Amino acid sequence: MYTHWDVVESLVVLTREVPIFDTDMVLKVVARTHPDMDVRAREEALRGMVSSDLLRVVARSDALELHPQVVEFVRGLAREHELGLSDVLRARVDAIKAATAKLVDGLAENKADQLRSAAQKLSELFRQIAQQLDNDRHAILELAERAKASDANLPLSRRYAEVLEAYDTYVEPMAEMMDSGPEGTFYRHLEQAEQALDHTVETLELRGALYTHRLAMRQIAVQAKELRRLGREVLKHCSDTLLPLRDEFRQNNALSAAITLLLGQVRKRGLQRTLRSAELPLWNRNLPRRVSVGPELLTIMGEALDYQPATVGFPDDDPDAEAMQVDQVDDAALLDALRRDLPINDLLGWLRSHYPHWRDETTLRVFHELIQHSEMSISPSETARTQDLTTVRVRHYPHRLAEEGAIP
Known part of the structure; x- marks a missing residue:
């Protein structure tokens, strides 16, 4: 197929119109594809395609047909498929x-x-x-x-x-x-x-x-x-x-x-009886043309005269802006204060009393970070206690902090 590719490709295109070829038709395709070949070389190319099973002899005749797999392969490469069912x-x-x-x-x-x-x-x-x-x-x-x-x-x-x-x-x-x-x-x-x-x-x-x-x-x-x-x-x-x-x-x-x-109606009945004046298309009538200002335009102009820009409030004017601020926690100062007050029997109560301006989220976050400190002696109490924060009330077991090594 590589040797006779140009001829095979031309024959595959012809299969859409002629499924069966005779010898003269194949020789003409070979001559059109390779004009420099002589008659003997064309016949040799034809015999080579038949011997390699690219072309097959149809039973009970001398006609030739392309191998079905060759047709399918070439059409797949050339993207010339037949529509399936x-x-x-x-x-x-x-x-x-x-x-x-x-x-x-x-x-x-x-x-x-x-x-x-x-x-x-x-x-x-x-x-x-x-x-x-x-x-x-x-x-x-x-x-x-x-x-x-x-x-x-x-x-x-x-x-x-x-x-x-x-x-x-x-x-x-x-x-x-x-x-x-x-x-x-x-x-x-x-x-x-x-x-x-x-x-x-x-x-x-x-x-x-x-x-x-x-x-x-x-x-x-x-x-x-x-x-x-x-x-x-x-x-x-x-x-x-x-x-x-x-x-x-x-x-x-x-x-x-x-x-x-x-x-057909015009031919049978005539133009006057078929297209009467009252039934003529609209494009055949003379319509007056006048340019005027419509009511929609007047409405838009009136709204433009009375236009007042809307007032847009900036974030600095929001009264709740302070509530959106994030608490600043000085870890070094916090650890120093803990070191001075050790031992502490109730860590959450100590945080609430020393930092009452913190939000509840910040207080609880710092509390959980401190009880997970690896170099501090922390022991929870067996008795539950309630602690009032700014907006919530927490029921917890107080954690006692004592010295155990140096606090980093």
Whole structure:
């Protein structure tokens, strides 16, 4: 294929119009692709493609055809796919439901082989559906490009025939299948498969399964999530590509029908009886034109004359600004005061009496930091006591502080 790539690529393009080739047609393609070859070299190239199975002889005839796998491979590289069938996509989506049920049964019965088989089946289905969606997206774009590039003098019914067929046979069934409601099967089956895979990963972790098994299940669950995103993207892309062309055909078709009907009435009944003066279109009447100031403009001007800017209060004028300030705690001074007053029988009461201006949040925070000090002898009391703070009342067990080493 590498040696005869240019010829094979040209033949793949011709397969859209002529599926079977004769010898003269292939030789003409070789001559057009390699004009510097003589007749003998062209025949040698043809025999080489036949012997390498790139070209196959059709049974009961001397005609030639490209190997189906060669056609599929070249179209995949050139992004020239044929539009797939929505029924094939629907069958694969339905197969996801069966594989998910098999996965759930294998997990419930703790059958490793069944789990592995169901997971591999789901992975293969996800891969096939993703590949078909990607191929169908490129096929839709190819249809739209061919319709736009065709002769503008052709009737729209012939020019957009493939577009209308693709929309009716692929996009609409695909939209019904990917509906997020109860009638849609795509998202529902994928969501069930995704939930089953996530539950399988969690169960395998609890059972202590091999890391490779858990990793494989997790990667297949990621495939399901990615497939749901790809489905939404492909459906939106296909709809945005074909819907404007379909609407253009319908609008032009309705306009042509209306014009044809009107001309037929004029031909049969005459212009005066068909288009009477009271039924003439509005654009045929003489309408007076006068420029004047509307009431809306006068209202806007009146509001502009009476406009007064609104007063905006700055944060400095807020009476509650002091309540938003943060208490300043001098750790060194606090430790010095503790050192002078040791021993202290009630730490929270001591903090309240020495720093009454602190907020309750600051007092409780400093209290909890001090009772966790590693170099202080701290012992809680066995009797509970209540302590009134600024806004709350705390019921606690007093903590006694005594000297034990140096306080840093």
